[in-house]
Amino acid sequence: MTINKSQYQTLKKLGQYLSKVVFSHGQSYVALLRITSIAGIKILIENAENIPSNYTKNII
Incomplete structure (x- = not known):
């Protein structure tokens, strides 16, 4: 599911890549x-x- 499609949904598990x-x-x-x-919640950054990292940029 895309981030936009997740609006108004309730989820028990979420993985973000x-x-x-x-x-x-x-x-x-x-x-x-x-x-x-x-x-x-599981997040892979x-x-x-392509090396796993602990942070990502917050671009606004």
């Missing part, structure tokens, strides 16, 4: 708000060299 920066803070925020429990 961020191979590049999210276009805007709002897109990631909308997806994360759909989760009923923090234990259901990769940098430009």
